[in-house]
Amino acid sequence: MADEKRDVVANVHYGGDYRHELERARETGECIFCAERFRALELFRERDWFLVPNQYPAKDREDQPAAFHLLFVSREHRDDTAPLAARDWAQIEVLRSWADSKFGITGGCLFLRVGKAEVCGRTVRHPHVHYYVPRMVPDRSGGLRPVPIDIAVG
């Protein structure tokens, strides 16, 4: 099993704790998303997918973590280069709806990388979809404005 999982990390271009975690996964061959300690973060699950908070949430332009950065993760460790099937999206929608109700989310951005990791910038070689929700801060007109998050493709 360790031999099959040797190539579990693609890019180690982040810093800090996440980089350490990626480097450790590369050395041990243990997929981060398969690990017990990761699975223990599960918030909700469907048959083939589960929902977790990203332990290293994306930072926005004010260098603060996004209001929410959730991950939909496949329960099966499998080829992650191809676009997802309709049945995957149907389950992700159930998880997303649950998250929206649970956390009061009324809009966001879904994002996933496809194809070769060296082109798309994927770090963990395990099917997963990101769900970003920006922070809202007061603006000058007395309303609210989002603080943008820039998602890197590549």
Add this chain to the structure above:
Amino acid sequence: MPRTPTHSFSRYMSASGRNKKVVVNPAGAKGNRYRKVLEDIQRTGVCPFCPENFKWHTHPILKRNGHWLITRNFNPYKNAEHHFLIVNDEHMEEFRELGERDWREITALIRWAIAKFKIKGGGIAMRFGDPTHTGATVSHLHAHLIVPTVKRGRTLPVWFPFG
């Protein structure tokens, strides 16, 4: 655990104090030319992604599959070798409105583009919710397929802004 937001999108109020239905969001445009086009569209009050109003989109439709089509983005992001939009011919704005048939049709178009343009890798993104909060320029639901440029073996990242 994620933090609970102190405000929700649905309570956003415009400067005039009225909730406004947003069809296009010029403030989210990247580039003056595109912003001007959106301001023109905003004056008409119609949705530019609905088939009867698609005239502002000057790129050809590359392929259709069921209720969805794929075309190039009028205003591609910097460093993108390809930047496609996948758009529904029915007006919908909420992610929850998509059914399995939609995902089959969207996925088929993405696979078609990957094969047709020999795409080695990229990202698929979809914003939904109030576009003045998500950075979407058009509230009509659509997906982006973004392919970064690879130059001399090095990938030049495309930054997809959200919010």
